[in-house]
Every structure is written in structure tokens, then in C-alpha cells.
Amino acid sequence: MDNNIFSLLCGVLDKNLILCDEPMDKHTSFKIGGNADFMVLPENIKQIKDVVTVLKDNGIRYTVIGNGSNLLVDDAGIRGVVIKLAKNFSQVVVTDNTIISRCGALLSRIANVALQNSLTGFEFAAGIPGTLGGAVIMNAGAYGGEMKDVVVETTYMTAEGDIRTVSGAEHGFGYRKSAFEKGDIILESTLVLQKGDKDAISAQMSELNAQRRAKQPLEFPSAGSAFKRPEGYFAGKLIQDAGLKGYKIGGASVSEKHSGFIVSDGTATCADVLALIDYVQNEVYNKFKVKLEPEVRYIK
Ligand SMILES: Cc1cc2nc3c(=O)[nH]c(=O)nc-3n(C[C@H](O)[C@H](O)[C@H](O)COP(=O)(O)OP(=O)(O)OC[C@H]3O[C@@H](n4cnc5c(N)ncnc54)[C@H](O)[C@@H]3O)c2cc1C
Structure with a gap:
């Protein structure tokens, strides 16, 4: 633990709002990621401002997260301070x-x-x-x-x-x-x-949620669609047509249910997911000359 950062944070926040060496797999829907050096859970806008100011004044980087449902966190975790703004x-x-x-x-x-x-x-x-x-x-x-x-x-x-x-x-x-x-x-x-x-309104929400349950692999950890929709195509269809449905690297695979999703079997590392993203991008490009861009945000 970096005692300097810890004492700076203690100067602006209660100790119970500061987590040290916080495992990021607890804060991401992918359930992947090493430890963040620090995570802070500010309770009001003044506390956010005090944290941002003290970090800026001392050249320490911060990363903001919400529910972690679009994130791929590096296996080595996140350096500096994660500011989690959720509940x-x-x-x-x-x-x-x-x-x-x-x-x-x-x-x-x-x-x-x-x-x-x-x-x-x-x-x-x-x-x-x-x-x-x-x-x-x-x-x-x-x-x-x-x-x-x-x-x-x-x-x-x-x-x-x-x-x-x-x-x-x-x-x-x-x-x-x-x-x-x-x-x-x-x-x-x-x-x-x-x-x-x-x-x-209620019927429409139920209908859309039923469609999600039917089409998306909600039973496995993921960060939603792995790739953005390339103009004129659907990422999932391209990946399926490239023969990659179910393709697996380590604990990460292209979902059997929806090829646009990369899912973890619970053991996937960030390195597995990055390797799979890379493999899928290359295969799709070689077959269809379409560049897939990740929608998932990789952070470290
Ligand atoms: C099963 C599943 C289904 C999904 N379906 C969809 C879908 O249908 N459509 C869709 O668009 N997305 C979908 N997603 C992706 C994801 O839920 C969305 O992108 C969502 O908006 C991310 O919100 P978050 O709070 O989890 O953000 P995070 O994942 O925590 O962060 C995402 C980005 O926003 C930044 N960020 C978060 N909060 C703040 C803040 N307060 N201030 C500044 N920056 C911030 C982070 O730094 C990061 O860059 C799905 C994900 C899963 C797991």
C-alpha cells in the first residue's frame, strides 16, 4: 500500500470510505480484474471535489466507475485511485x-x-x-x-x-x-x-426484458456486447459467420447464445479476454474486411 496516497485520502475522506488493494472482480459484471491500489466511495459532491483536487495536486491518477458493467479491468489491477459512484x-x-x-x-x-x-x-x-x-x-x-x-x-x-x-x-x-x-x-x-x-409501459419493459433473457447469455459474467456495431453490419452475425461461435481462449469464450457477447466461465482472466478480442478482430477482418471495435472499455 502506498502510505502517501493513503494519508492524502485520509485528509479529505473518512477512513471507512477508502478501500485499499480492492479486488476489481468484485466491482465488474465480468468478475475480472486485479486489485485497485485504492477505491474511494465519496458520499457527496464536496468529497468528490476534495478527492479530485488532492489527487491532481499530487499528480495521482484516478478512474471513475459506476456499476462496472462495461469494463474489462487488467489482471494487474488499476494504479492510483478508483472513484466509485454508485449507491x-x-x-x-x-x-x-x-x-x-x-x-x-x-x-x-x-x-x-x-x-x-x-x-x-x-x-x-x-x-x-x-x-x-x-x-x-x-x-x-x-x-x-x-x-x-x-x-x-x-x-x-x-x-x-x-x-x-x-x-x-x-x-x-x-x-x-x-x-x-x-x-x-x-x-x-x-x-x-x-x-x-x-x-x-410495464408490458413493454417486461417484453424487452424477456427478449434479453431469451437472446443474451445473462447466466454468465460478461460486459454486454463486446464490440460496437460496425456500420452496415451486426458484430454478432459477422462473428458467427466467421465460425467463431463458442470459440474459447482460457476461460473466455464467444457466447454460444449470442456471438456478440464474450463470456467468462468464471475463471477467465483479462489476458484471456484481450486475446479473444484480438483473435475475433483478426478472423473477422481476414474473412470480411470489417474492423470490429471493442465496446467494452479496458482499464488498468
Ligand atoms: C448483460 C449486459 C447487457 C448489456 N446491455 C447493454 C445494452 O443493451 N446497451 C448498452 O448500451 N450497454 C449494455 N451493456 C453495457 C453497460 O451496461 C452500459 O455501457 C452501461 O451504460 C455502463 O454503465 P456502468 O455504470 O456500469 O459504467 P461502468 O462500466 O462502470 O463504466 C463505463 C464507462 O463510463 C465511465 N463512467 C462510469 N460512471 C461515470 C461517471 N459518473 N462519470 C464519468 N465517467 C463514468 C467509466 O470510466 C467507463 O469509461 C450491457 C452490459 C451487460 C453486462
Whole structure:
């Protein structure tokens, strides 16, 4: 343990909000990853700012995570400090057809709040296992909807500790990306939905979740779709047509149920997954001349 970093963190946070040598497999849906030197669990915006400031002043790097559902963490873990913004930032407030959500709220919970208030437009996100912050960064989407369609305003903290707000097109949303820069920390977003019929919203969410259960390997650890959709193609179809369904390296394999997913049998290492990603990219390129780009974010 680096005592210098620990004492700097103790200067701005209660000790019970600082975890040392924290195994990242506990914080990722892939259940992969070595230890983070430190993980902090701030409880309010001032604490985030104090952490970011002290780290910046001392040249120590930080990585922000939400629910870890789009992450591949290196087997050697993560150097510096991981700032986990999850349940301590999960407040969701509704006014008429507007929802203001803090970054750590799970999308399933926001969807449930929308349902309880008969608000339609967020059904697409009910089964995505991420937080609001991770979903805004990724412009997460499914079944024809994406965060871009509902997020009208976002407040974030820069790496300098300044708090800023962007609205509309300033988010720079594109396919699985946004304009936020490395080090920016999403704090909260405003979502605008429409009044709808509660039973219809509920039926739609159940239907989409049933489709997920039928088509996706939810019974195995993964980080969702391993690759972005290449324009004009579907990654899963290309991988299947390349004969890679079920292809295995170590404990990682191309899912038998959905070739767009890489799953772990519970023993996969990050090295296994990286090798499999590389192999799949090469095979697909050699056969179809299409470059697959990982959707999963690799961090160390
Ligand atoms: C079974 C399964 C199904 C999935 N289905 C879908 C799907 O249908 N559609 C889809 O788009 N995705 C899907 N995903 C991927 C994933 O759930 C989404 O990308 C989700 O938005 C990630 O949110 P998270 O909180 O888990 O982010 P993390 O995985 O923790 O982080 C993802 C990225 O966001 C950054 N980040 C997280 N929180 C913040 C914050 N507050 N401020 C700044 N940066 C932040 C991280 O640094 C990282 O770069 C699926 C994943 C799984 C495991």
C-alpha cells in the first residue's frame, strides 16, 4: 500500500470510505480484474471535489466507475485511485414528466421510477445493467432507444474540480460515445419523458426484458456486447459467420447464445479476454474486411 496516497485520502475522506488493494472482480459484471491500489466511495459532491483536487495536486491518477458493467479491468489491477459512484449517488427525483437522476442510480431503478409515474420513453433502458453516469458517458442504448433521446441536461465535474452543465447537442452523443473528456465526472442528468399508460409501459419493459433473457447469455459474467456495431453490419452475425461461435481462449469464450457477447466461465482472466478480442478482430477482418471495435472499455 502506498502510505502517501493513503494519508492524502485520509485528509479529505473518512477512513471507512477508502478501500485499499480492492479486488476489481468484485466491482465488474465480468468478475475480472486485479486489485485497485485504492477505491474511494465519496458520499457527496464536496468529497468528490476534495478527492479530485488532492489527487491532481499530487499528480495521482484516478478512474471513475459506476456499476462496472462495461469494463474489462487488467489482471494487474488499476494504479492510483478508483472513484466509485454508485449507491451513494443514487437519488432520483421526479417532477411532472422530468426526472433528475444522480450519476450512481441504476437505469433499472430510474426505469421503475418512470413506470411508477406513468412516464414513457425510458423502457429501452430498463434492462441495461449500468448507472446513469456510465450510461451517459457511453450513450447506452437498446431496442431503438438511446440516452441521447431522453437526456436534456447534465452536470459534471472537470478534472480541475470545476462544476459545469451542458445541455442538448453539447453532450456530443454519438453511437456509444459522448463528448465528455477523460477525467470528467458525471454528477447528475435531467431526463425528459412523456406521460403514458402505466400498463403499456410495464408490458413493454417486461417484453424487452424477456427478449434479453431469451437472446443474451445473462447466466454468465460478461460486459454486454463486446464490440460496437460496425456500420452496415451486426458484430454478432459477422462473428458467427466467421465460425467463431463458442470459440474459447482460457476461460473466455464467444457466447454460444449470442456471438456478440464474450463470456467468462468464471475463471477467465483479462489476458484471456484481450486475446479473444484480438483473435475475433483478426478472423473477422481476414474473412470480411470489417474492423470490429471493442465496446467494452479496458482499464488498468
Ligand atoms: C448483460 C449486459 C447487457 C448489456 N446491455 C447493454 C445494452 O443493451 N446497451 C448498452 O448500451 N450497454 C449494455 N451493456 C453495457 C453497460 O451496461 C452500459 O455501457 C452501461 O451504460 C455502463 O454503465 P456502468 O455504470 O456500469 O459504467 P461502468 O462500466 O462502470 O463504466 C463505463 C464507462 O463510463 C465511465 N463512467 C462510469 N460512471 C461515470 C461517471 N459518473 N462519470 C464519468 N465517467 C463514468 C467509466 O470510466 C467507463 O469509461 C450491457 C452490459 C451487460 C453486462
